[in-house]
Amino acid sequence: MSDEVTQDPLDERYGLAGVRDMVEYAEALTRLLARGRRERCVALLSEAEAYAAAELLGQFALHDPQGALNRLAASLASRIYSRLGA
Numbered sequence: 001m002s003d004e005v006t007q008d009p010l011d012e013r014y015g016l017a018g019v020r021d022m023v024e025y026a027e028a029l030t031r032l033l034a035r036g037r038r039e040r041c042v043a044l045l046s047e048a049e050a051y052a053a054a055e056l057l058g059q060f061a062l063h064d065p066q067g068a069l070n071r072l073a074a075s076l077a078s079r080i081y082s083r084l085g086a
Contacts, residue, residue, distance in 0.1 A: 026068035033076065047084060054080035 011017040014032055019025045045053065054077045061074035 023068060026072055029069075029072055033072070050080050050084060051086070054084070054086075 015035075016025070016028050016032070019028050057073040057077035057080070061070045061077060064070045065074070
């Protein structure tokens with residue numbers, strides 16, 4: 001989001017390279033989540049880690065429920081909880 005920050009190669013791989021502001025960042029993350037629904041699942045976290053991540057995302061979402069990133073966080077938290085069976 002800043003020209004001064006060195007771009008991570010993963011940013012380019014996941015479509016986050018070149019975003020200019022928080023609105024574009026939220027849009028890019030939304031596209032990435034949609035893409036993730038079509039890809040195979042890979043376990044990267046333990047159940048406890050996934051639950052902690054969902055809790056953090058949920059708490060972030062509560063700060064400004066109407067914000068684009070906050071709605072995205074709520075959606076992702078919900079998907080994690082669903083996969084955990086919570």
